[in-house]
Every structure is written in structure tokens, then in C-alpha cells.
Amino acid sequence: MPDILLDLSSVTIRFGGLTAVSSVSITVREGELVGLIGPNGAGKTTVFNMVTGVYQPTEGSIHLGGRSLAKLKPFQITDLGIARTFQNIRLFPSLTVYDNVRVAFHRHLQNHSLQSLIRSSNFEEEEANLKARTVELLTLFNLQRVQDEPAKSLSYGDQRRLEILRALATKPRLLLLDEPAAGMNSSEKTELLTLIRFIRDTFDLAILLVEHDMKVVMGICERIHVLEYGRKIAEGTPSAIRADPKVIAAYLGDN
Amino acid sequence: MTEFLQQLLNGISLGAIYALIALGYTMVYGVLRFINFAHSDVFMIGSYVGWFALQRFQFQQPSFLGGITVLTLDMAVCALLGVLIEKLAYKPLRNRSTLTVLITAIGVSLLIQNLAQNQKFGFGPNPKAFPPLFPSKQLQFGDLTLSTNQLAVPIVTLGLLAILYWIVHCTRTGTAMRALSFNATAASLVGINNDRIISFTFALGSSLAGAGGVLYAMNYPSIDPLMGTMPGLKAFVAAVLGGIGNLPGAALGGVLIGLVETFVSGTRLSTFRDAIAFAILIAILLFRPAGLLGKLKVEKV
Amino acid sequence: MVPPKSQRLLIATLAIAALISAFSGRIDAYLLDVALGAGISIVLASSLNLINGFTGQFSLGHAGFMAVGAYASAMLTTTLAPKLMGQTELLQWVVFPLSLVAGGLLSALVGVAVGAPSLRLKGDYLAIVTLGFGEIIKVILQNLDAVGGARGLTGIHTHTSLFWVFGSAAVTVYVVWSLLNSTFGRGFVAVADDEVAAEAMGLNSTHYKITAFVVGSFFAGVAGGLYAHLKGYLNPSGFSFDKSIEIVVMVILGGMGRHSGVIVAAVLLTALTEVLRSFGNYRMIVYSVLLIILMLTRPQGLFIWPLKKRKST
Structure with missing residues (x-):
């Protein structure tokens, strides 16, 4: 069995008096595709925000490949190899599609502020190199056709895909996708499923997927965690989850 | 000891005026989330309106009733001015970026100041002496000498605060104001006329600034078109100190700033008096960005 | 090796500035004065554009940073240097440029001191803290007897020439442009667009903001030095809130985050100030009305070019 990559152990977070997530433990192994589901307000996005350092858990610990993520800032966590997308797409709207991806290569950059003033041959070489890699990525997702457009002018579906691509440019070991299928119709969803599988196979990474749509999750994930009211109520394979009475109750109501 | 009590009273008196101005900043910030830079100029206009009123009525002897009349008239004029500024300059900018509104507010402030300085359209650049508003009497408590004017400021302020509290907490309009500051979209969904409430908020805040202008002029009896800037900035600091958007916080912050400033004035550091408020501001934003009474909001991601 | 195009452009501009400067004696004194003012405005506006325009x-x-640079460089050339080396030709050609850099560095240092703690603040909070900082600088200068206090500092040598002004302007524009046009540099705009997303992409937003503050305040300091050695005297009240607003308006007028627009706006506004001078007392009234109308009708700036397709080089 592959090693554990992400390990959330009894993680709790409180906002004032409200316990948004209570003693949740989740693991993701190298190369695994894991789903995180639950009704609205169950705390799924909050889990993402804790993993990426936007919030600090009140109790419990989060480790990536054995390294604690406590007190790290979001950009430091990205440096360690976690990348994410957002529920309500957060691109850099005034940058071009090309620059949106290019800027995400930042963590692999050798040359910084001073070099961009001196513009040595070394610097120019790296910039040219990055350009090639950016275009290569864009082509992979068929976004090179709009690469010089500002990101805000893209169609909704393209914006979603660009956001995933931008996350991939940071070369993550773990990719967090926050409701990637939101607002998509069923044929777009089918396309998305293919895309996610393709990403996992091509980029050699693990994926943790928050999703509302059962079809998407069931069709793709190897293992699923279910949250309700900030607590984990079930964990298992898609077929086990589908049969779990607690999950059925959570989604359909008790009566 | 006498010295201390004297300074304490001076500080509270100055602080009460800062509190009156700070309430306007904090209320507008509550409903619109921006700093109304022109607020300090409403304060300045307030003292000029008071000056004109006192000139016009030519009181032989300042009377208590006359003073209250001038104050009320003054508050009404400033309320109108506040609504006018909002309608003309800020309303067309609803839903634009904070930056755009902020710069517009700075523009409005510059415009009022420069119009006021103009000899033809305004009051001219020279300071004017402010006549007595209330009958003044010296009271003697042992070694301590008090003028009734010094007492008038905190008393009038307390009265105004009581009225404000009643409006905000016991009237429908006040409830709507509070609803709006919680969530503007939700407020409009439940049938609150946001534009009307915003205008009302400006009227309320501006009338308090107007009262502050008259009271300030009464104690520092010289007024000029640029007099609003410094008290305005300090009142803003007071609002942040108390927790912006928080009404009791603004009042508390105002009194604290007034006290600190008065006591610093009595020391060798007196020439740095104007810098102190900003030093407090920077310190508070570093250590308690939500202010003394404010609650920190968690940004939703 | 041939240097990149941007550097060739910089060298060419410097050469032209030197050439024109050599013949500046033949230029009408009034026109020269306006041109020098415009050049200093370019330094101020371009550097503020990095902070307010690109980094959001x-x-x-900005006037506060300018004041730090102005006083520091003026003290170096008028008090310290003559004491050490007497009156020599070196003053104009060696000490003066060094004093500009020193003024810029001190200003940048103050920039870090102000920036580092206050950069967690957003939007109008940051605005009010920087405003407060500008006022504090003014009050401190008014109370420092060593620099003349409220009376001001006089007897500064007038070393500022066309070469130094437009040379500095060219360097400022080059630095801001080069910083922005790199993979690292797109990060400034990313931080301005969406800080949370930028952090999630591994960009250290604090680092970007501080870099912007340091570089921006450095050049504001240089502009201050140029201004001091142009006018020959300094007064704390010359670096008030109004001056900061003037620079902000240049940046907005030029369209925040546009290199050439802001340069044009800096020149235009300097010229406008001269034109409005004949209006006397009405100058500031016209100015503020223009500002309000601009915000109501064209908050994106005066010159709106269609979004240029950026070649991916």
C-alpha cells in the first residue's frame, strides 16, 4: 500500500462559540483519489481551508508526508506541495490566461526581483524556459487558443479548467479540488470526470475532492469520507458509502 | 491634584467632541464600508453655521434657550448637507470599488475646504472669532475653577448620545440601520429601502458632527476653513480605536483620545500632540485591529 | 552580448537627457522649471504606481517618503559634505547623486518600518495609516531644530539639472517596468487581483507588498532629493497630505497599473497646475471638481486603450 501523504488527525476548529469541524480524521495516500462529501454547511470547505493554512485548527494536527503544517502560511504550504482550487473560482482576473499559469510557476523560480532588473542571460534563459513549460501546459488543456485574453473574459467552463491548470503549475503532490463540478451540466460533468482521471495519471499526484454531486464522486473516487454537521459520519469505498444508512439519512433526511 | 482634575475635565470635554464626530464616521462605515473623508468638513461647516446663526440673531445676552436653538438649527443644516453630499457624490458610486469612493470622498473634502476658503463663494481664509453660545459662569470648588462652558460640552454630548441610542435601538429606522450594517443584500430582501436608510445615516452622523462643530468652536473660540482636518482625523482614529462600526466604541475611543491628547499637551511633548493620535492608531491596528470593542471578522474563502 | 531592448532604451534616454541638459542654458527659464517639475512628478507617480496601481x-x-529623502539628501550636501571636503566641484557630480541615493535608501528604510506592520491592513485602513505616517513625519520635521524646524531648511545648493531629473525618471520607469515584466513580477498584479488565491499559488504576498513599498519609497526619496536641490529650500508644510493626494491623482488619471498612462498624467497634471495658477484661489476648487468628475465618470483613468494583447515573451 502506498505511503500516507496527507494525515488529518482529530482536527477541530471553532469560530467563537461555533464548532465548524469537530474531531475529524482524514488520510490521503500517495496517488490516491479521495472524495469528501456531505450536505451544505457540513464543513468540507473549512477542512480545505485548514489544510491550506487559511485557517489554523483549534485542536488536532495536519501532516503532509510526515511534516506538520501547523502555523505555516498558505504560501509555505503550497511550497510543500499542496495546491487547490476554490469553490467560487478565484483566478487573477486582470492577468492574461498565460500569466495566470506563468505566475504559478513561481515556486520553482531561481531568479527573483534583482535579476529581473539586471536581466542577465541566465534570467532570460529561465524566462524562456518557463514560457515553454507554460505553453505546454496550456496546450494540454487546449487553453493556448485564448492565452492572451484576460482571465475574466473566459467562459465559465474554461475558467474552471484554467483554475485547475494554474494549481497544477505549482507541481503539487496533493491537489485539492473544491466542488469542481459546481454549475456544470451533465455532459460537462462527464468531461470533468475524464479530466480529473487524466490529471491523476499524468501528473503523478493525489487528489482530494470536495463535491456535492454524488454521481461525480461515486464515479471517480477510490475512497470517500462523509461529513455532517462538522463530524465525520462514514468512510469507505463508494459502494460501502452508498449502502451506509447514516449517509442515506444525512442526504435524504431521517424520515 | 487640582491641576489633574482640571486637565481631566478638559480632556473629557475635548474627547466628547471627538466622540460626536467619530460616531458619524463609524455609522457611515457600518452601512457603506468606507471612510467618509468629507465628514470633517461637515464638522467645520457646522461651526460656521453656528457662527452665522449667532451673528444673525444678534443675541444681546447669550441665553440657554438661544444656545439650544442655534445648536438644533445647526444640526438640521448639517444633516441636510450630509444627505446632499451622499446623494450627489457617493450614491452614483454604489457598488464601485472602495478606492473609487474613497478618492471621491477626498475630492469632496478638498472641494468643501477650498470653497470655504474662497472669499467670494465661501467664508474667506481668515479665522473668525466665535461669540459665546451659552451664558458662562465660573464655578469655584475649593481650588478648582470650572467654567459652565466646559461642563456644557459633556452634558450636551450625553444628551445627544441618549437620543442616538433611542433612535438606533428603539425605532424602526434604527433597526433597519442595524440590519443594513449586518448585511445590505439581506436587508433589501426583507423590504428595507437601503437608499433611504443610508441617507438617514448620513443625516444622523452629519448632525452630530454639526453639533460637535459648534461645541468645539464654543471652547476654542476661533474658526477657520481648515479647522476640521485635525479633529476629523483624530475622531477617525477614535472610531478605529473603539472598533469601527461600533457606536459605544466610537464614544469610548473619542473620550480616550481626548484625554491622551490633553495630558500630552501638559508635558514637554506638547508640540508632538498631533502625532500622538496617529501613533495610537498604528499601535491599535497592530495589536488589536478590531479595536477595543469590535469583533474581528473572519474572511470567507 | 547585446543587452535586452529595455536596457538599450534606458541608455538611450540617459544619453538624450545628458545632451539636452548640456544646452539647458538656452532653454527659457520658466519652461525649464516646469519641465524639471514634470520630471520629478514622473519619478513620484511611477513609483507610487508600483504600490497603488500594480500591487493594489x-x-x-508618498509625500512623507518624499520628505524623508528631501531632508536627508539636503543635509548631506549642505551640512555634512562641505564640512568633510570643503566646497569643490565634486559636490555637484559625486556627492549630489550619492545624496540622492542615500535619501532614497533612508526613505526605503522608513518604508519598511511603516510597511511591515501595516501591510496586513486592507484598503482604506492602510490608506489612513500611511496618511497618519505622513503627518507624523511632518510633525517630527517641524520639531527638529537641526533641520530648521517649522521655519524650514534654506541654503540648499541647486544642483538639480535636466540630466539628473530625467535620468532619475528614466531609471524609475525602467526599474518599475522590469520588475513587473517577469514571472516574478506578474506576482505583484496577482497579489493585487486576489491575495488569497495568490498565497494559494505559493506567492508570498507580504514579500511582494514590502518589495513594492521599499522600491516605491526609495524613488519617492530620490524625488525628494531632486526637489530639495531644485528649490534650494524646504519646508515641512510642503509635504502635506495635499501633496500625497496630488501624486495619487496622477496615478489614477493615468490608469492604475499602466506605465505610459501614468507618465503622461504626471506631465499633464504638472502642466495643468501651471495653467490653473492664473486662476489663483480657484485652482484647488477646479482641481477637486475635476477629481470628483473623473471618479464619477472615468474611474479607470483618462486613457483607456483596448486591452493590448500581450505577446507571451
């Missing part, structure tokens, strides 16, 4: 911060304290 809102500083209202």
Missing part, C-alpha cells in the same frame, strides 16, 4: 495597496503617504 493604497498609500496616502
Whole structure:
């Protein structure tokens, strides 16, 4: 069995008096595709925000490949190899599609502020190199056709895909996708499923997927965690989850 | 000891005026989330309106009733001015970026100041002496000498605060104001006329600034078109100190700033008096960005 | 090796500035004065554009940074240097440029001191802190007897020439442009667009904001030095809130985050100030009305070019 990559152990977070997530433990192994589901307000996005350092858990610990993520800032966590997308797409709207991806290569950059003033041959070489890699990525997702457009002018579906691509440019070991299928119709969803599988196979990474749509999750994930009211109520394979009475109750109501 | 009590009273008196101005900043910030830079100029206009009123009525002897009349008239004029500024300059900018509104507010402030300085359209650049508003009497408590004017400021302020509290907490309009500051979209969904409430908020805040202008002029009896800037900035600091958007916080912050400033004035550091408020501001934003009474909001991601 | 195009452009501009400067004696004195003022405005506006335009911060304290640079460089050339080396030709050609850099460095240092703690603040909070900082600088200068206090500092040598002004302007524009046009540099705009997303992409937003503040305040300091050695005297009240606003308006007029637009706006506004001078007392009234109308009708700036397709080089 592959090693554990992400390990959330009894993680709790409180906002004032409200316990948004209570003693949740989740693991993701190298190369695994894991789903995180639950009704609205169950705390799924909050889990993402804790993993990426936007919030600090009140109790419990989060480790990536054995390294604690406590007190790290979001950009430091990205440096360690976690990348994410957002529920309500957060691109850099005034940058071009090309620059949106290019800027995400930042963590692999050798040359910084001073070099961009001196513009040595070394610097120019790296910039040219990055350009090639950016275009290569864009082509992979068929976004090179709009690469010089500002990101805000893209169609909704393209914006979603660009956001995933931008996350991939940071070369993550773990990719967090926050409701990637939101607002998509069923044929777009089918396309998305293919895309996610393709990403996992091509980029050699693990994926943790928050999703509302059962079809998407069931069709793709190897293992699923279910949250309700900030607590984990079930964990298992898609077929086990589908049969779990607690999950059925959570989604359909008790009566 | 006498010295201390004297300074304490001076500080509270100055602080009460800062509190009156700070309430306007904090209320507008509550409903619109921006700093109304022109607020300090409403304060300045307030003292000029008071000056004109006192000139016009030519009181032989300042009377208590006359003073209250001038104050009320003054508050009404400033309320109108506040609504006018909002309608003309800020309303067309609803839903634009904070930056755009902020710069517009700075523009409005510059415009009022420069119009006021103009000899033809305004009051001219020279300071004017402010006549007595209330009958003044010296009271003697042992070694301590008090003028009734010094007492008038905190008393009038307390009265105004009581009225404000009643409006905000016991009237429908006040409830709507509070609803709006919680969530503007939700407020409009439940049938609150946001534009009307915003205008009302400006009227309320501006009338308090107007009262502050008259009271300030009464104690520092010289007024000029640029007099609003410094008290305005300090009142803003007071609002942040108390927790912006928080009404009791603004009042508390105002009194604290007034006290600190008065006591610093009595020391060798007196020439740095104007810098102190900003030093407090920077310190508070570093250590308690939500202010003394404010609650920190968690940004939703 | 041939240097990149941007550097060739910089060298060419410097050469032209030197050439024109050599013949500046033949230029009408009034025109020369306006041109020098415009050049200093370019330095101020381009450097503030990095902070307010590209990085999306809102500083209202640029005049404060300018004051730090102005006083520091003026003290170096008028008090310290003559004491050490007497009156020599070196003053104009060696000490003066060094004093500009020193003024810039001190200003940048103050920039870090102000920036580092206050950069967690957003939008109008940052605006008010920087405004407050500008006022504090003014009050401190008014109370420092060593620099003349409220009376001001007089007897500064007038070393500022066309070469130094437009040379500095060219360097400022080059630095801001080069910083922005790199993979690292797109990060400034990313931080301005969406800080949370930028952090999630591994960009250290604090680092970007501080870099912007340091570089921006450095050049504000240089502009201050140029200004001091142009006018020959300094007064703390010359670096008030109004001056900061003037620079902010240049940046907005030029379209925040546009290199050439802001340069044009800096020149235009300097010229406008001269034109409005004949209006006397009405100058500031016209100015503020223009500002309000501009915000109501064209908050994106005067010159709106269609979004240029950026070649991916």
C-alpha cells in the first residue's frame, strides 16, 4: 500500500462559540483519489481551508508526508506541495490566461526581483524556459487558443479548467479540488470526470475532492469520507458509502 | 491634584467632541464600508453655521434657550448637507470599488475646504472669532475653577448620545440601520429601502458632527476653513480605536483620545500632540485591529 | 552580448537627457522649471504606481517618503559634505547623486518600518495609516531644530539639472517596468487581483507588498532629493497630505497599473497646475471638481486603450 501523504488527525476548529469541524480524521495516500462529501454547511470547505493554512485548527494536527503544517502560511504550504482550487473560482482576473499559469510557476523560480532588473542571460534563459513549460501546459488543456485574453473574459467552463491548470503549475503532490463540478451540466460533468482521471495519471499526484454531486464522486473516487454537521459520519469505498444508512439519512433526511 | 482634575475635565470635554464626530464616521462605515473623508468638513461647516446663526440673531445676552436653538438649527443644516453630499457624490458610486469612493470622498473634502476658503463663494481664509453660545459662569470648588462652558460640552454630548441610542435601538429606522450594517443584500430582501436608510445615516452622523462643530468652536473660540482636518482625523482614529462600526466604541475611543491628547499637551511633548493620535492608531491596528470593542471578522474563502 | 531592448532604451534616454541638459542654458527659464517639475512628478507617480496601481495597496503617504529623502539628501550636501571636503566641484557630480541615493535608501528604510506592520491592513485602513505616517513625519520635521524646524531648511545648493531629473525618471520607469515584466513580477498584479488565491499559488504576498513599498519609497526619496536641490529650500508644510493626494491623482488619471498612462498624467497634471495658477484661489476648487468628475465618470483613468494583447515573451 502506498505511503500516507496527507494525515488529518482529530482536527477541530471553532469560530467563537461555533464548532465548524469537530474531531475529524482524514488520510490521503500517495496517488490516491479521495472524495469528501456531505450536505451544505457540513464543513468540507473549512477542512480545505485548514489544510491550506487559511485557517489554523483549534485542536488536532495536519501532516503532509510526515511534516506538520501547523502555523505555516498558505504560501509555505503550497511550497510543500499542496495546491487547490476554490469553490467560487478565484483566478487573477486582470492577468492574461498565460500569466495566470506563468505566475504559478513561481515556486520553482531561481531568479527573483534583482535579476529581473539586471536581466542577465541566465534570467532570460529561465524566462524562456518557463514560457515553454507554460505553453505546454496550456496546450494540454487546449487553453493556448485564448492565452492572451484576460482571465475574466473566459467562459465559465474554461475558467474552471484554467483554475485547475494554474494549481497544477505549482507541481503539487496533493491537489485539492473544491466542488469542481459546481454549475456544470451533465455532459460537462462527464468531461470533468475524464479530466480529473487524466490529471491523476499524468501528473503523478493525489487528489482530494470536495463535491456535492454524488454521481461525480461515486464515479471517480477510490475512497470517500462523509461529513455532517462538522463530524465525520462514514468512510469507505463508494459502494460501502452508498449502502451506509447514516449517509442515506444525512442526504435524504431521517424520515 | 487640582491641576489633574482640571486637565481631566478638559480632556473629557475635548474627547466628547471627538466622540460626536467619530460616531458619524463609524455609522457611515457600518452601512457603506468606507471612510467618509468629507465628514470633517461637515464638522467645520457646522461651526460656521453656528457662527452665522449667532451673528444673525444678534443675541444681546447669550441665553440657554438661544444656545439650544442655534445648536438644533445647526444640526438640521448639517444633516441636510450630509444627505446632499451622499446623494450627489457617493450614491452614483454604489457598488464601485472602495478606492473609487474613497478618492471621491477626498475630492469632496478638498472641494468643501477650498470653497470655504474662497472669499467670494465661501467664508474667506481668515479665522473668525466665535461669540459665546451659552451664558458662562465660573464655578469655584475649593481650588478648582470650572467654567459652565466646559461642563456644557459633556452634558450636551450625553444628551445627544441618549437620543442616538433611542433612535438606533428603539425605532424602526434604527433597526433597519442595524440590519443594513449586518448585511445590505439581506436587508433589501426583507423590504428595507437601503437608499433611504443610508441617507438617514448620513443625516444622523452629519448632525452630530454639526453639533460637535459648534461645541468645539464654543471652547476654542476661533474658526477657520481648515479647522476640521485635525479633529476629523483624530475622531477617525477614535472610531478605529473603539472598533469601527461600533457606536459605544466610537464614544469610548473619542473620550480616550481626548484625554491622551490633553495630558500630552501638559508635558514637554506638547508640540508632538498631533502625532500622538496617529501613533495610537498604528499601535491599535497592530495589536488589536478590531479595536477595543469590535469583533474581528473572519474572511470567507 | 547585446543587452535586452529595455536596457538599450534606458541608455538611450540617459544619453538624450545628458545632451539636452548640456544646452539647458538656452532653454527659457520658466519652461525649464516646469519641465524639471514634470520630471520629478514622473519619478513620484511611477513609483507610487508600483504600490497603488500594480500591487493594489493604497498609500496616502508618498509625500512623507518624499520628505524623508528631501531632508536627508539636503543635509548631506549642505551640512555634512562641505564640512568633510570643503566646497569643490565634486559636490555637484559625486556627492549630489550619492545624496540622492542615500535619501532614497533612508526613505526605503522608513518604508519598511511603516510597511511591515501595516501591510496586513486592507484598503482604506492602510490608506489612513500611511496618511497618519505622513503627518507624523511632518510633525517630527517641524520639531527638529537641526533641520530648521517649522521655519524650514534654506541654503540648499541647486544642483538639480535636466540630466539628473530625467535620468532619475528614466531609471524609475525602467526599474518599475522590469520588475513587473517577469514571472516574478506578474506576482505583484496577482497579489493585487486576489491575495488569497495568490498565497494559494505559493506567492508570498507580504514579500511582494514590502518589495513594492521599499522600491516605491526609495524613488519617492530620490524625488525628494531632486526637489530639495531644485528649490534650494524646504519646508515641512510642503509635504502635506495635499501633496500625497496630488501624486495619487496622477496615478489614477493615468490608469492604475499602466506605465505610459501614468507618465503622461504626471506631465499633464504638472502642466495643468501651471495653467490653473492664473486662476489663483480657484485652482484647488477646479482641481477637486475635476477629481470628483473623473471618479464619477472615468474611474479607470483618462486613457483607456483596448486591452493590448500581450505577446507571451
